[in-house]
Amino acid sequence: MTPIHDRGLAFDLATLTRRRALTLFGGVGIASLTACGTGGGQSTSTTTSTTTSTATTAASTAAAAECGDVIPQETAGPYPGDGSNGPNVLTQSGIVRGDIRTSFGTGSRTAEGVPLRIELTVQNTGSGCAPYAGAAVYLWHCDIDGKYSLYSSGVTSENYLRGVQEADSSGKLAFTSIFPGAYQGRWPHIHFEVYPSLAEATKAGTMITTSQLALPEQICKTVYGTTGYVQSVRNMARTPLSSDMVFSDGHDEQMADVTGDVNAGYTASLTVRV
Template identity: 60%
Template sequence: MNEELHDHDRGLSFDLVTLNRRRALLLMGGAGIAAVASALPGKADADAAACTEIPSETAGPYPADGSNGPNVLTQSGIVRSDIRSSFGGMSGTATGVPLTIKLTIETSSCAPFPGAAVYLWHCNATGGYSLYSAGLTNVNYLRGVQVADSSGLVTFTSIFPGCYSGRWPHIHFEVYRTLAEATAAGDPLKTSQLALPAAACQSVYATSGYGSSASNLSRVSLDTDMVFRDGYATQLATVTGNTTAGYTATLTVPA
């Protein structure tokens, strides 16, 4: 009687052929899976998506870069890390909760940008800008230039800025390709602003010396601020610390 043979009844030679065929299919399947996986969004794509150039923003009315009145960039002493005191023959020191500002400057492809120069400035604890605001025209503190190290990092020692009416607490900066371009007041590669998170602002503004910052902060938000309301994901700094030891604000800046 002829019976239909099942796979397990066809002998060793058949089993070996079948096993080899299955192994080949598994290998081909693995290659296919790898090919499909390589076509799916992965880490490289995620990294590329995360590499978003920081938006260009207004320098505001108080840049002191020669575009609107005074120019500190061509003055001796502007290249410094600690920007709390005036320089170049001017006196006066800004007081407030200590703030260390760390910016990592990158190229538009998110590679480190060593040698880039950053000019950074911001208001004092009561919201005034040196060289411009009433009573501050004879001081030039809270302004300075630093050159990025081999990893693109620049560090400034400053104070936590206040909040003035109509604006969310922020820090201005300009990125130049080289120190020579910055100190010659050349054309910046990027002008932008850094936003400070609400929790840190609220803690700082509860301390003395910050005037009406707390009430000013209560009347504005990141979503209504004239600069940040169109999106601030790449401009919101990470801030750690406390009012006693001081804070550190960090931000990566693909320019």
């Protein structure tokens, strides 16, 4: 029987969420407003209101266009741990943490691997890409063996490599983790969900978006040349970025900027526009 963590492609296809509908349209329809009053004063008021509204809309649209594209919406995959497919770790005490390497609660294991710090900057495109202060991010990924806590054989009682952080006044937040392995059918990646507030995240409430962070090829090859990542070399070679089910149609907004080395560890940075 194939281990659950080796069914990445089939399971992800079954739970795939298409990219946002906005990317399918090239423009925005504008409704025509006609003043219907008989008096000159009413007509002037309507015209002024319409002009102001149009100017405001144009300014907002220009600001959004100037700050860049929103992060593509992607599948959460079969191992979210947010209550949508089995276990819900979001409502458990201890989920709000920066260091996600060790399980909390009844779990006890600590994930091993090359150190990785994940730094995200959340921006609000509706406000000209201003920092989204107070937004919360739930982030999770597989371990060095390509297994997901809560789901994969041998680690169903663990919840490591999962955590929630709140963005500061600059929209920034960070997690201390390990470099994820590559499992069959997927390019190396990290999952995350963005919520409007910490309170909304920790009750598994309404999220703003779900997406994934991609890791650069050369960095992956370097990491996978170290002890413990042997199977990742083979798995990554079988699914290049160009044919990955999530990133093959574009990954410009999802490819992390990674710096560091295998001895001191790496830092993966990404701006998340929502």
